[in-house]
Amino acid sequence: MVSKTEETQLSNLESQVDNGGGGAWEYLCLVRKLKVRRSEKVLKHGLSILNDPKKRSSLGHDEWTLYEQVAIAAMDCQCIDVAKDCIKILQKRFPGSKRVGRLEALLLEAMGSWEEADNAYSSLLEDHPLDQAIHKRRVALAKAQGNMSGAIELLNKYLEIFMADHDAWRELAEIYASLQMYKQAAFCYEELILSQPMVPQYHLAYADVLYTIGGLENLQNAKKYYASTIDLTGGKNTRALFGICLCSSAMGQLSKGRNKDEKESPELQSLAATALERDYKQRAPDKLSLLTTALKSLKVSS
Amino acid sequence: MAEDLVLDTAIRDWVLIPLSVVMVLIGVLRNFVAKLMRSNQVPDAKIVKEGQLIVRARNLRAGANFIPPKSFRARRFYFSNEENGLLYVPKGQAPNPQAQMFSDPNMAMDMMKKNLSMIVPQTLTFAWVNFFFSGFVAAKIPFPLTQRFRSMLQNGIDLSTVDVSYVSSRSWYFLNLFGLRGLFSLILGEDNATDDTQRMMQMSGFGFDPTKSLGAEKDSLDIVQHDWAMPKFEQRAEAVLRKALR
Structure with a gap:
């Protein structure tokens, strides 16, 4: 959840960066922290930092985080080439890393090669069976292909272990509701009410x-x-x-015609x-x- | 004490300062060695699941009044029935953490590594201090202290006539050993490996038995009285609307 103050802070920074007032890195950090989706802006400003060797090297270790962020934003904007370049650089720096592997699978997903992406995720899961992000990506993958029953199956398997993850419950509830499986959806919503009783x-x-x-x-x-x-x-x-x-x-x-014993x-x-x-x-x-x-x-x- | 002991400045230059510097450097070195040897633990699926299970059961207990009675009963049965309830741990099946520790060589290895990085440098420095600096009066505290502090400040000097405010070199070593934690957290960051107290906490955490908390959760779930809050909400909603319409 993004609070009001954070939102105003974000929009202030955004307009400042858009008008060339600097602070691009702070803006990107805030976007990352709040987990908001501003892919085009991230792509634009992130690339302007990455293409400037001086600015890039001044980031130190955060450079790699920025590469990751820009790669994901690029995939969201369907700039496959940019994403590919970023991932290639990351791959060179961190060979055999799980996080980079996830990015590569994400790239396959963005290019629409579902089969390969699924295979990539499966092989990643074999090495790291408890990675929540990969499990969720697989669900998203099934959903993107229109394979709702597959998504349900995967989500159920995921929830068997991570049963306190209310976002997953919510996703499952929405899928069930969209498939008119209301009893199941009701169960999921009960679960959500239990975990956060004060959310209307x-x-x-x-x-x-x-x-x-x-x-x-x-x-x-x-x-x-x-x-x-x-x-x-x-x-x-x-x-x-x-x-x-x-x-x-x-x-x-x-209750028409019946005796109304309890008038509510x-x-x-x-x-x-x-x-x-x-x-x-x-x-x-x-x-x-x-x-x-x-x-x-x-x-x-x- | 009429005549004060005069400490040679050479003692300051060759005992007091080197000792402190060496202690700091060893602490830094220990931190890096521990970092190097630390193996990232792969969490066990069962343990993760149990943790999540407890969170969910706790949610159920806390939010029980927000779901219909039927749903609550179904859930409680699911969690705590005696056949295959998730929270129900059959007697005698609970794994003994001690046995688990020995059966898992990784765990023992990890502990050994931690201990090695802690004990070995400590013994070495202690031997070094003992060998070179035993019996030195290394410093003087600028305020008087009671006799009780003698064992703390004058370790290694067996003279009862020396004023307590003089610090022996071995005591200086101990003071450094325990007193530098704040400095380490300043120069190495908050979660550095030299923090002994944290390690102690971890050690005692080894005896933590997840099955016990499962059982406790089951018991407290069993005694929850379900009192559905929703009927009250209708009246409250009425009141809210009336207030809004006024």
């Missing part, structure tokens, strides 16, 4: 999945998680507000509807009529 996005995504599965119990739970999202975001999340309305309307239809916070839906109306009035007044008809059809607006 996970609550929201979990609620979405539960709502999509349907059934009275799931709808009730979905409504609860929409409610928790509202609580965590201070009522600013439009999607959660809509979710409340949709859930209560769907629950109303399901009837106020919440009307409150959500009012909040929605107010938000639309403030931000998009021309769409307000759409909202009112939609809410009327859901029979939540009193």
Whole structure:
């Protein structure tokens, strides 16, 4: 996560570097530290340092880090030749290194030769079976080829060992959701909520999945998680507000004719509807009529 | 003591300063030798997995109230059932760390290397100091001290009449040996190999038994009372919205 202050610092540095104010190296360091994706800028400014022997040698050992950074950025921009040169230099300096091997496989991946890249990763994994980055690259590779079931399989294998890696859980949840395997996705989102209980996005995504599965119990739970999202975001999340309305309307239809022994916070839906109306009035007044008809059809607006 | 001992300046030039310089240089040398001999350890898949498992189980314990009761029960069963639960370690199967240490020659080798780089130079310097400088009064502390400090400052001099503020050469060696840590962290960086205290911590860490922490985690997971927090959130959301709408 990039905090606000870091973001402003980054953009300040970026404009300074773009306007020729110097500080290119500091900018590159910050990009690396924050792990943001500014490949074009990195490529441009990184190369300007690397092509200047005096600047380059003043970096000392950091020179090699810069080569790596520029190589990855070049691959992202499809400047295969630049990447190749960088990797060649690194290869010469660090023969037999795992990190350079990873870069080479990444290059194969960038060139679209999936088979070779996969082979390269496999052989790297044989030597370093516990390298998380390589495992993740293999998943990305499978995903890039459209091989979702393969990606799922690899991710599951990865999570068997690194089961506390919530980014991997998130990736798996999204893949499952995209394949409409909602039960599995729900499990992954539960796992995410467990590892970071205060992140509203996970609550929201979990609620979405539960709502999509349907059934009275799931709808009730979905409504609860929409409610928790509202609580965590201070009522600013439009999607959660809509979710409340949709859930209560769907629950109303399901429990029609049945005795309503548990009446669940009837106020919440009307409150959500009012909040929605107010938000639309403030931000998009021309769409307000759409909202009112939609809410009327859901029979939540009193 | 009426007449103070007068220390020859030659003692300062040929004992005190050389001793300190040699100690510093040996410390630096030791650091580089240790760096040279250090073998990078390949982490064991099982140990990594156990570490991650504990993190995940702890997450489950901490965030239990945020997931539906059914999901929580399923997870708890997955972790701690008595047949193939991940946290369940059958009795008697727990590997003995001592035996593990001996069965893994790499581990023993590593320890030996560490010890060699620590003990050998220490014995050598101690012998050297003993041989050349035994019995010297090498320095004088500018403030008086009580008799209790005699064994610390006048190691190697068996005179009870000498004032305690005089430091013998052998004591100076010991003071250097233990007192230069701050200087080393200054010139060699924070995580240098000369840090003995850290090594001690590592040594005691050898007895760490992952299966024990697995069992502890299982026990604490077993007694967790699941109290779903979500129903409360509905009321809280209502309150939030009401406040926002006002």
